[in-house]
Amino acid sequence: MSAAPTRTADEGSRVVFANGLLPGGSLVDITSTGDLITGVDPVAAGPRPGSTTIDLEGRLVLPALVEPHAHLDKAFLAERASNDTGDLMGAIRALEQVRNTLTRADIRDRAVRAAVELSRNGVVAVRTHADTTLAGGLDSVLGLLDAKDDCSSFIDIEVAALVEWPLTGRGGADRRALARDAIASGADVIGGCPHLDPDPLEAVNVLIDLALEAGRPLDLHADENLRADSEDLYHLAHRITSDGLTLRANASHCVSLSMMDEFRQRQIADLCATAGVTVTALPQTNLFLQGREHHRAVPRGIAPIALLASAGVVVAAGGDNLQDPFNPMGRADPLEIAALLVVASHLTPDHALQTISTGGAAVMGLSCGLEPGRRASFVAVRATSVRQSIAMGPPDRLVVHGGVVIDEQKRNTK
Structure with missing residues (x-):
């Protein structure tokens, strides 16, 4: 097996990424001009003039x-903070016990380490x-x-202020100010x-109002429990x-x-479809946290992806x-998440791939795809099908952004 190409194309140039296999089975040359895909054509017999190949x-x-949902400020804390009960509140308690060790520099360093791993895997x-808490401040x-700036040469990072509760009532005033x-x-x-x-409906309203006031997108941790009467998602939409x-x-x-019933x-x-609300399922963490009180027919704790998509x-x-503490596992690899969705959510491999690529891009308001006019960002792996790429998780990945x-x-951020 030959080594992966390491040549870096000059920004703004015309580059032909030759001999790529599309998921549908076609062998093509993908042309980028600047940062956009400008051609997806049958493989040429020889070099294309005026371009780097x-x-x-x-x-x-x-x-x-x-990756539409991460917590890079907590990444790699499993050895420092142990979740003794294995559930959501146990993870929260474990984190609070080490909160004073989470300095700005420590958070930056672990986040950069995670961002590098994500990038190597094609993100x-x-x-x-x-x-965003009163104890931890900003x-x-x-x-x-800081990590966003340090990693800007290889990955785009959005930072969402996850404001602690309660946000409602007089007790929430300081937290609203912190937001x-x-x-x-x-x-x-x-x-x-x-x-x-304490008042989930009002908390949804507070968060909506904060987002509107700031002119920023909103991303809720919604209904992270197994109670059928928990309806943050409904209230939002x-x-x-x-x-x-x-x-x-x-x-x-x-x-x-x-x-809930169907x-x-x-x-x-x-x-949600009418409101344009997107949904992000998080199978690995929720399979770990949810359902520990059940001893038979344990709920999987994953949003009904196929029903929502339909x-x-x-x-x-x-x-x-x-x-x-919220998930002691994870390899910073979306293909690992796609594999979980195939076996735990009964998605087809193609649908699972959509959730970790074009679906995630839509959540972040990005253009993602392999058609002309899209941003020239893709990952090339040694596999012959989408199913095989998800099943094998090939380590040899060529990442183009x-x-x-x-x-x-x-x-290299040093």
């Missing part, structure tokens, strides 16, 4: 992988949540913004956990449709939706936590 050597070309963009936000401080400091997205608030709001909104987790599931799915909802999937090959030199 990089030989993909028959690799399978997949759309760029996108070109990641949305990471940043704990350390997570600032540490992740505004996070935005003023550079946070890209507003986030929160309404299902943990209902508020957007009833008030006619223009707001890019995503709901992550949405575990409780899997516990009629109610479809009602909420239809409302209603026209854009659904993405993410890795969520990476080797921390904006028409530029991302090599280890670009990933």
Whole structure:
């Protein structure tokens, strides 16, 4: 097996990525001009004049992988903070016990380490949540913004201010102010956990209002429990449709939706489609955290992806936590998440791939795909089919972002 190409194309140049295998089976040359795909054509007999050629050597070309939901401020804390109960509240307690060790520099360093691993696995963009708490202040936000700057040569990072609860009532005033401080400091997205608030409905409204006020997208940790009466997702979609709001909104987790009867599931799915609310499923973390109190027919804790998609909802999937108290596993590899969706959510390999590529891109408002006019970002792997690429998770991955090959030199942040 020959080594992966390491030549980096000059930015703004015309590059032909030759001999790439599309998921449909066609062998093609992909041309980029600047950072856009400008041609997907049958393989040429020889070099194309006026361009740099990089030989993909028959690799399978997949759309760029996108991580729509991460917690890079917590990455690699599994050895430092142990979750003794294995559930959500156990993870939260474990994190609080080591909160004083999470300095801005520590957060930056672990986030950069995680971003490098994501990039090696084909990820070109990641949305990471940043704990925004009275105890920790803006350390997570600032540490992740530092990582965003340090990693800008190889991966695009969005920082979502994950504002702690309660956000409602008089007790929430300081936290609402902290959310505004996070935005003023550079946070890209507003986030929160309404299902943990004493008044979840009002918490959804507070978070919507904060996002509208700031002119930022909203990404909720929604309904991360197995209670069929938990309806953050419904309240979010209902508020957007009833008030006619223009707001890019995503709901992550949405575990409780899997516990509802199908009629109610479809009602909420239809409302989300109308509202334009996207949903991000997080199978690895929720399989770990949810259902520990059940001793038979254990719920899987994954949002009903196929049902949501059938209603026209854009659904993405993410890795969520990476080797921390919320999930001691994880390889920063979306193909690992896609494999879980095939076996635990009964998705086809092609559908699973969509959730970790074009679906994740849609959540982040990015253009992703292999058609002319899309950004020239993709990953080429040594596989002959989408199924094989997900099953094998080939380590030899050629990552192209904006028409530029991302090599280890670009990933060097020192």
